[in-house]
Amino acid sequence: MLDGARSTTPERCTFGVDEVTVQYDDRTALDEVSCALEPGVTVLLGRNGAGKSTLCRVLASAEQPTRGRVLGPEGPVTDLRSHRARVGWLPQTPPVAAHMRAGDYLDYAAWLKGISRRDRPRAVAEALERTGLGARRGSRIGTLSGGMVRRLGIAQAIVHRPSLLVLDEPTVGLDPEQRVQFYATLRGALDADTVTLLSTHLLEDVGELAERVLVLDAGRMRFAGALETFLATVPASPDGDGRIRRAFMAQLTDEGAA
């Protein structure tokens, strides 16, 4: 296990977790999980209940692990406030308020991230532009389509140009066309040096976005490495079909099927 994680040299590790355990009463959501993230998109795969959301929350410092450490470029994170200021986070349920106008909502998100009153208009305009919502600045969020609300979720997560972007199942509930738009929006919204973790159980997301892959199962990290390494865990089939699915299935355990 973790062959890919070992191949991620510490010099290139900008964010990650070290031996993180999260315990809820008698349930172990994460069991001594370690991973090192790099600039680019890492897709976090796992079945329902594997621990994906828990890992996302821990990385975003929205939740404290029972044991273990969150890592930043300077080493273990000790100052949660400044860590949160450099993290963009899109939880499973986008934190939007239907009655607000998109621009006002982003202004509020930028204020929460400590962007000054002077810099906020530019930050908001850029976030709207990067997510293709420039024309929707004055629209009430309740009138936007599901796909637009998801893009607005990305906009609030990137409004402060975070170093680490954590997206928890952002493609769930989007129809195929909305997903295509979402992929394009995300690619356009990311800076080259942004460290992005995207959790999903949609294997399509891997082919569209992943440079690296993590697989969690039953709270344990089963695989961490480059997409090519992940795919190489199973043989190619003559028609080239279903390789991501087979590579994913190969990492799963009976334990996680419970």
Ligand SMILES: Nc1ncnc2c1ncn2[C@@H]1O[C@H](COP(=O)(O)OP(=O)(O)OP(=O)(O)O)[C@@H](O)[C@H]1O
């Ligand atoms: N606040 C909580 N209290 C108790 N148990 C929890 C809590 N949050 C998560 N769990 C449990 O921890 C385990 C991991 O949950 P988590 O939500 O991280 O998984 P997931 O991979 O994101 O699943 P899904 O794809 O269904 O969202 C599950 O067994 C879940 O029931």
